[in-house]
Amino acid sequence: MRSLKPDRRSLGAAALVAASLAYPGLVYAGRDWVPPLAFVAAALMMLALRFATLRTEEARLWRTLLAAAAVTVALIAALDAALAVKVYPVALSLAAAAVFGLSLRHPPSVIERIARRMEPDLPPEGQLYCRKVTLVWTVWFVINALVASALALAGRDELWALWTGLLAYAVMGLLFGGEMIVRRRARRPAVA
Numbered sequence: 001m002r003s004l005k006p007d008r009r010s011l012g013a014a015a016l017v018a019a020s021l022a023y024p025g026l027v028y029a030g031r032d033w034v035p036p037l038a039f040v041a042a043a044l045m046m047l048a049l050r051f052a053t054l055r056t057e058e059a060r061l062w063r064t065l066l067a068a069a070a071v072t073v074a075l076i077a078a079l080d081a082a083l084a085v086k087v088y089p090v091a092l093s094l095a096a097a098a099v100f101g102l103s104l105r106h107p108p109s110v111i112e113r114i115a116r117r118m119e120p121d122l123p124p125e126g127q128l129y130c131r132k133v134t135l136v137w138t139v140w141f142v143i144n145a146l147v148a149s150a151l152a153l154a155g156r157d158e159l160w161a162l163w164t165g166l167l168a169y170a171v172m173g174l175l176f177g178g179e180m181i182v183r184r185r186a187r188r189p190a191v192a
Helices: 008-030 036-053 059-079 087-105 110-118 124-154 157-187
Strands: none
Touching: 008 036, 008 087, 008 157, 036 059, 036 087, 059 087, 087 110, 087 124, 087 157, 110 124, 124 157
């Protein structure tokens, strides 16, 4: 019988997600009294933890992209530590865009893999739908990275924190909710 107590791995994953979600707000709140390199170290630590704890089918690709993100953050930190602090959300968004986008070139798509966990015999029209949803998410991750980059480069700390710490997640929630509504309507039998 499986225990209802969460295991260490799931608690660690939840803590990492919480730290990632809190990161932009902490950067904004502490920008006047925490040295930028402390935030860079925190970002690199979160990337390393993500790297070390991956357990998905795409782990090898994710690890490559997370390593590239860490190198990018470190290189930017050597040039401009204050800017490097703001690269973490951009790097994660670009890594996600790459994973989702590459899955379109090398099927099954990320969304199809998720869908097959609930419906192993996914019909061809379901596979096509999953590809379209994967494309939407790929485009979203690229747009998110572009907006976060533009705000970081413009030096608009309050807007960067608002976008990366709240608005981007609100948009993702709307995308997720909207997709659920579209999927339910698409699966509803046609009434003659």
